[in-house]
Amino acid sequence: MTQMDNVDxxxxxAAARPDEREKIAGKSLTAFQDSWRRLRQxxxxxxxxxILVIMLLLAIVGPWIGHHDYYTTDYNAVYQKPNADHWFxxxxxxxxxxxxxxxxxxxxxxxxVLAAALDLVxxxxxxxxxxxxxxxVDNVMQRIVEILTGIxxxxxxxLLMMVMKPGIxxxxxxxxxxxxxxxxRLVRAHIMKLKxxxxxxxxxxxxxxxxxxxxxxxxxxxxxxxxINTMFTIPSAIFTEAxxxxxxxxxxxxxxxxxxxxxDGFASLNTQAYLLLYPSVVIVLIMVTFxxxxxGLRDALDxxxxx
Amino acid sequence: xKRYIGIRIVYxxxxxxxxxxxxxxxxxxLPGTPFDEEKLQQLPQEQKQMIYASYGLDKPVGVQYVxxxxxxxxxxxxxxxxxxxxxxxxxxMSRIGPSALIGLQAxxxxxxxxxxxxxxxxxxxxSGWDYATMIIAVLGxxxxxxxxxALLQYFVGLKWGLLPVAFWESYPSSILPSIALCVGVIxxxxxxxxxxxxxxxxxxxVTTAKAKGLGFARIMFxxxxxxxxxxxxxxxxxxxxxxxxxxxxIENIFGIPGIGSLFVDSIKMNDYSTIMGITIFYSAFYVxxxxxxxxxxxxxxxxxxxxxxxx
Amino acid sequence: xxxxxxxxxxxxxxxxxxGEVQAVRGVGFSLGxxxxxxxxxxxxxxxxxxxxxxxxxxxxxxxxxxxxIRFEGKDIASLPEKQxxxxxxxxxxxxFQDPMTSLNPTMTIGKQITEVLKKHxxxxxxxxxxxxxxxxxxxxxxxxxxxxxxYPHQLSGGMRQRVVIAIAxxxxxKVLIAxxxxxxxxxxxxxxxxxxxxxxxxxxDTSIVLITHDLGVVANMASRVAVMYAGKIVETxxxxxxxxxxxxxxxxxxxxxxxxxxxxxxxxxxxxxxxxDLSDPPMGCPFAARCPYAMEICHEYMPEYxxxxxxxxxxxxLQDSRAPRVQSPLAGGDRP
Numbered sequence: 001m002t003q004m005d006n007v008d009x010x011x012x013x014a015a016a017r018p019d020e021r022e023k024i025a026g027k028s029l030t031a032f033q034d035s036w037r038r039l040r041q042x043x044x045x046x047x048x049x050x051i052l053v054i055m056l057l058l059a060i061v062g063p064w065i066g067h068h069d070y071y072t073t074d075y076n077a078v079y080q081k082p083n084a085d086h087w088f089x090x091x092x093x094x095x096x097x098x099x100x101x102x103x104x105x106x107x108x109x110x111x112x113v114l115a116a117a118l119d120l121v122x123x124x125x126x127x128x129x130x131x132x133x134x135x136x137v138d139n140v141m142q143r144i145v146e147i148l149t150g151i152x153x154x155x156x157x158x159l160l161m162m163v164m165k166p167g168i169x170x171x172x173x174x175x176x177x178x179x180x181x182x183x184x185r186l187v188r189a190h191i192m193k194l195k196x197x198x199x200x201x202x203x204x205x206x207x208x209x210x211x212x213x214x215x216x217x218x219x220x221x222x223x224x225x226x227x228i229n230t231m232f233t234i235p236s237a238i239f240t241e242a243x244x245x246x247x248x249x250x251x252x253x254x255x256x257x258x259x260x261x262x263x264d265g266f267a268s269l270n271t272q273a274y275l276l277l278y279p280s281v282v283i284v285l286i287m288v289t290f291x292x293x294x295x296g297l298r299d300a301l302d303x304x305x306x307x
Numbered sequence: 308x309k310r311y312i313g314i315r316i317v318y319x320x321x322x323x324x325x326x327x328x329x330x331x332x333x334x335x336x337l338p339g340t341p342f343d344e345e346k347l348q349q350l351p352q353e354q355k356q357m358i359y360a361s362y363g364l365d366k367p368v369g370v371q372y373v374x375x376x377x378x379x380x381x382x383x384x385x386x387x388x389x390x391x392x393x394x395x396x397x398x399x400m401s402r403i404g405p406s407a408l409i410g411l412q413a414x415x416x417x418x419x420x421x422x423x424x425x426x427x428x429x430x431x432x433x434s435g436w437d438y439a440t441m442i443i444a445v446l447g448x449x450x451x452x453x454x455x456x457a458l459l460q461y462f463v464g465l466k467w468g469l470l471p472v473a474f475w476e477s478y479p480s481s482i483l484p485s486i487a488l489c490v491g492v493i494x495x496x497x498x499x500x501x502x503x504x505x506x507x508x509x510x511x512x513v514t515t516a517k518a519k520g521l522g523f524a525r526i527m528f529x530x531x532x533x534x535x536x537x538x539x540x541x542x543x544x545x546x547x548x549x550x551x552x553x554x555x556x557i558e559n560i561f562g563i564p565g566i567g568s569l570f571v572d573s574i575k576m577n578d579y580s581t582i583m584g585i586t587i588f589y590s591a592f593y594v595x596x597x598x599x600x601x602x603x604x605x606x607x608x609x610x611x612x613x614x615x616x617x618x
Numbered sequence: 619x620x621x622x623x624x625x626x627x628x629x630x631x632x633x634x635x636x637g638e639v640q641a642v643r644g645v646g647f648s649l650g651x652x653x654x655x656x657x658x659x660x661x662x663x664x665x666x667x668x669x670x671x672x673x674x675x676x677x678x679x680x681x682x683x684x685x686x687i688r689f690e691g692k693d694i695a696s697l698p699e700k701q702x703x704x705x706x707x708x709x710x711x712x713x714f715q716d717p718m719t720s721l722n723p724t725m726t727i728g729k730q731i732t733e734v735l736k737k738h739x740x741x742x743x744x745x746x747x748x749x750x751x752x753x754x755x756x757x758x759x760x761x762x763x764x765x766x767x768x769y770p771h772q773l774s775g776g777m778r779q780r781v782v783i784a785i786a787x788x789x790x791x792k793v794l795i796a797x798x799x800x801x802x803x804x805x806x807x808x809x810x811x812x813x814x815x816x817x818x819x820x821x822x823d824t825s826i827v828l829i830t831h832d833l834g835v836v837a838n839m840a841s842r843v844a845v846m847y848a849g850k851i852v853e854t855x856x857x858x859x860x861x862x863x864x865x866x867x868x869x870x871x872x873x874x875x876x877x878x879x880x881x882x883x884x885x886x887x888x889x890x891x892x893x894x895d896l897s898d899p900p901m902g903c904p905f906a907a908r909c910p911y912a913m914e915i916c917h918e919y920m921p922e923y924x925x926x927x928x929x930x931x932x933x934x935x936l937q938d939s940r941a942p943r944v945q946s947p948l949a950g951g952d953r954p
Contacts, residue, residue: 010915011940014906150322152593154552155586159333162574162582239451246453246556247571266457266560273461280454287449295445511719517675518714519734519785520707529733530722537724609769610723 035224038300045296048289055286059109062102070099071254079272088278091264095254101278104256109286111171111257112237116230118176123183124226130184131191132214142188145181153178157240161249171250175240183229190225194218224301231294235287242283258283315601319594326590327379331372334579375583384584389576395584399566405475406558406565410550412485417492417546422539424493425500426532432505440497447494453556456487460560475563484561488553492546499542504535540604547596551589621688622825623649623672623710623793628685628695630664630671639897641667641680643849649793654819654826656840656857658833658872662893664849665829669795671695672827673712674702689793708738711786715798717778721770727754728766731785738789753784758814776807783814790822797829812838833876837861842929845869848893848904855930865924865932868905870946903935911936911944 039045063070067085074094082089088097130141160174194200200217208216238258244250245259246266253260258279265276350358359365366374378385384395428440463469463483471480507513508531516530554567562568566585573581630642642664649655657665670676672687674694687695694705706712714720722730731753732746741749747766754762757780770778779799786794796815800808812835819826828839836843837857844854845868853866864870871889891908894900900907906916916935924937936944 008940010918011913011935011938011942013942014912014914014917146318147322147325150318150594150597151326152548152551152590154548155326155589156329158574159330159582159586163333163336235449242451243453243552243556247559248575262451262454262457266453269457269461270465276457276461280458284446284450284454287451288445291445291449511714511716512722514675515714515720515782515785516722518673518706518712519737520703520705521733521737522703525733525737529725534722534724608724610771 035297035300039296042296042299044292045300048292048296051285052289052293055105055282055289056109058102059105063099063106066096066098066102068096068099070095070103070256072096073254079268082274089272089274091272091275092268093254097261097275097278100256100261101282104258104261104279105282105286107168107251107256108238108241108258108283111168111175111241112234114168115172115175115179115237116233118172119179119183119233120226120230122176122180124187126180127184127187127189128191128222131188131195132218138188145184148178148181149185151178154240154243157244158247158249161244166250166252168251171241171244175237179233179237183226183233186225186229187222190222191218194221228294228298228301231290231297235290235294238283238286238290258286312602315598319598322594323587323591327376327587328372330583330586331375334583335368337577337579379587384587385580387578387581389573389578389581395581398569398581399584399588402564402566402569404565405481405563406554406567409481409485409488409557409563409565410554412481413488413492413550413553414546416485417489418496418539420489421493421496422500422536424497426504426535428497428501429504429508429535430527437501440501444494444498444501447490448498450490452487452491452553453560455490456484456557456560459483459487480561480563484557484563487557487561488550491549491553495542495546495549496539500535500539503538504531507531507535510534537604537608540600540607543600544597547593551593621648622651622690623827624686624688625668625672626686626688628668628671628687629683630667630676630680631683632677632680634679634897637897640899641849641896642671643896643899644685645846645849645851646685647844647851647854649825649827651792651825652819652823653842654828654840656828656830656836656843657846658830658836658843659846660831660893662896663846664896665846666797668846669712669797669827669829672793672795673706673710674699675706675712704738707734707786707791708789709791710793710795711789711791713779713782713786713794713796713799716802717775717782718802720782721778723770726767726769727773727781731766731781731788734785734788749788750784753788754781756818757781757784757787758810759784775803776810779803779807779811780814783811783818787818787822787824791824793825793827794819795827795829798831799828800835801830801832808835815839833861833872845872848899849896850904850933852905852934853932855927855932859927859930863926863930864946865926865930865937866905866934867909867911867936867944869932871908874947903933913941 066087068074072095074090077086077090077094078092080086080090080094082097086096086098088101090096091100126141126145130138130145156178157174160177161170164170164174194217200213203213203217241250241257242259242262245257246263248263250259251257253264261279262276262283265272265279269276356365364371375385382396384399387393387395387398390398424440424443428437431437460483464471470483471477475481513526513530516526521529551567554565555571556567557563558565558567559571566588569581570585570589572578573585625648626646628642628645629640632639632641645664645668647655647657657668659665667676667680670680671682672694674697676682682695685695686693689705689710694702697705721727728747728750731750732741732743735741735746735749739746739749750766751762754765759765759777759780765773765777765781770781773781783799794815799815800811803811815826816839818824826839828835830836840857842854842856843860844851845860845866846852847868853860853864853869855863860869861873864873868889875888889908894904894907900917902915902917902919903909903912903921906912909916913935919935921933921935921938923931923933925931926937935941
């Protein structure tokens with residue numbers, strides 16, 4: 001108690017300290033800042049983001065910074081191992097693999113991003129309409145979705161690819177014909193959940209207009225799930241494109257895509273393994289980074305799902 | 308419950324009908340025919356007609372469609388254009404063995420390894436085990452199965468000569484393709500079980516079990532793992548899809564005389580009737596698996612079993 | 619001393635990525651045989667963490683940093699997990715807040731009761747089943763034979779809480795820790811469950827640690843009360859001492875914020891502000907920032923306990939001889 005001897009003076013009413021009363025540790029952040037801060041802490045996601053950006057840049061400029069274009073054949077330089085002139089070697093027609101790999105990456109990414117965008121537009125619109133209208137409309141729309149999910153989509157894609165002329169647009173359309181269903185289901189389920197939540201009910205009770213509820217409450221709260229789903233749609237579209245090309249239904253040489261390259265590479269696997277190696281590494285890197293980034297985004301946008 | 312199964316079967320038939328119809332008319336739209344066009348042109352008109360007639364191609368499309376549906380109901384998938392005179396059904400049946408063998412091996416191996424990895428990862432959350440499992444899971448879903456198959460064939464088969472790489476000769480021929488096929492399954496299951504179990508570990512009833520003074524093993528097996536594994540049934544659908552698509556390329560890569568390679572070959576040969584037959588076979592298999600999964604889930608999870616029982 | 623359970627200077631911290639959170643900061647209390655001690659406080663005051671510490675059921679991120687928990691004279695704070703398992707469910711049991719989630723949804727009621735009997739009483743299947751039926755009957759569940767084979771979701775919330783109580787009492791524990799046992803239930807069911815607990819306590823002579831934020835429940839059930847705030851016990855005493863002669867302004871605040879039946883127009887008093895952030899606890903009295911009577915010293919030094927009777931102590935600078943006299947706003951036999 002010795003230390004207390006000279007504290008007598010402190011026994012007087014203290015001035016109110018309202019700031020301490022409501023003190024909250026840490027500064028408050030907007031939802032976006034908060035998500036970004038969490039994403040930044042996720043090292044794997046950031047590394048993935050960096051790798052992905054590099055791949056993207058290479059896909060854009062790669063075909064131009066080599067010494068050759070991706071389609072010119074050169075029968076004097078077939079099956080060359082990687083060297084100073086042909087950084088990734090040449091294929092059986094003497095085409096430069098460096099240019100072909102990055103051209104292929106460009107095409108594959110383009111297809112995947114466009115397909116994902118198409119899925120997004122159709123899926124979000126369908127899901128949102130179904131959820132917002134509810135009742136009979138929702139009922140009919142959901143029955144359709146139920147039937148569509150019962151169909152193994154890859155089979156339908158294969159059939160469509162056989163009928164339509166192979167090309168970038170064809171692949172994109174074929175993938176989107178069944179691809180949007182997943183997005184539609186997610187968006188519908190999410191909006192349905194939001195609609196019944198208290199903060200939306202509260203807004204409604206306060207007389208907020210439907211338009212405002214949609215733009216201020218439903219959309220901002222659904223964006224996260226849309227972004228996350230798209231992050232997973234892109235790699236799966238890249239896979240599907242490669243898969244189709246691999247079984248001979250996608251793009252055809254001299255066009256280039258990762259699937260075409262892997263297919264060509266596999267044909268000469270025994271003797272020219274490098275032809276398979278580079279496009280494989282690129283496709284694996286893209287798939288891995290997209291998946292990790294998707295996981296990271298999910299954790300960042302929805303901390304409750306964090307594991 | 309009976310009513311529920313009834314509705315599901317109606318949906319199943321509807322789905323199959325839509326797939327069959329879509330397949331039929333898509334096939335009619337195909338450019339080119341399965342026949343050798345040049346040779347066909349040289350034949351006299353009568354003979355051409357006879358060939359068409361033997362496949363029923365001389366009739367109007369509408370009639371062909373109705374006939375096709377009738378035959379399917381009878382279980383007849385038509386005759387192959389390429390393997391002349393053979394019934395598509397018989398071709399499929401003769402190819403089913405190898406596909407089933409590697410498919411089953413892949414599922415069983417994938418389930419076992421995936422579950423073990425997932426459980427360890429969740430229990431040792433944020434440990435080296437956990438990170439290793441997550442890396443395997445991400446790689447498993449990210450590395451396309453045909454790339455993996457090609458790599459396995461190159462290294463294990465050609466470079467190191469450990470296992471046969473192609474030709475369906477003896478049991479060892481099935482090992483590499485099964486491994487190539489099961490990696491995706493492992494990844495899906497491990498990831499799912501891990502997430503599921505992390506969730507279960509935080510449930511109040513696990514705390515209750517601990518508060519009862521139960522031993523570690525009892526809590527883990529009776530309360531945690533059991534409840535975590537129940538919902539694995541729900542992802543069997545995606546797993547079957549994974550296996551079906553995987554089998555298309557992997558059977559091709561390893562030269563396995565299964566349905567997957569038959570399908571890819573028929574696509575290359577424009578063998579319409581076989582393509583249609585396999586499409587319908589695959590679809591039927593898929594919707595059937597989905598139905599079984601649904602019913603099985605109801606059986607295993609009392610919440611669902613009783614909820615649908617009351618309907 | 620004849621205390622069944624004695625907690626001394628218990629300190630528990632959570633180690634999160636944001637740093638150490640000192641959830642419990644030196645808590646001490648004792649529990650006699652057949653007695654009911656209520657621990658009250660608002661959410662985040664550390665009352666649940668205290669109860670989980672006694673059961674040693676803290677999350678992995680939490681650690682008992684200091685202090686002892688003596689049960690029948692033996693310190694169980696440092697007991698090996700294996701030996702702790704023999705105490706849990708047999709000597710000390712626990713009832714949780716939410717009966718909707720505290721039962722395993724995929725296991726029958728019967729199995730969930732019998733597994734604790736098999737573990738501690740080493741009963742065989744048939745015998746355990748018989749005992750389970752008895753227990754269900756004892757907690758007032760009709761048709762116990764039938765209920766045994768049912769799953770939790772087939773029972774209402776109140777019924778489930780009865781099952782949870784049956785599980786907790788299956789081995790006649792000496793101490794029952796009830797962590798907000800009625801919070802998740804309808805008001806009418808709440809009363810039934812409290813009655814049941816009281817009845818069973820008398821039958822089995824169990825001591826109860828009742829964790830709650832509901833002073834109505836306290837008045838109904840407890841003999842002694844410990845008021846917790848920001849990881850500390852700020853006042854402890856018998857129910858009468860706390861309700862009629864409360865010394866701590868936080869206790870007054872709690873009592874004033876409780877609605878009363880027979881007084882119509884009285885305004886409910888709310889305590890302004892929120893509890894302090896325990897990752898950076900204040901130097902002085904944690905309640906100072908919200909206390910209408912706060913003095914300079916309250917912000918600087920933590921008050922020591924002052925004894926007001928053998929059972930009644932409070933930690934507040936107002937009780938210091940140098941402090942100005944302050945009257946409780948509730949003074950005058952204002953029984954809730």
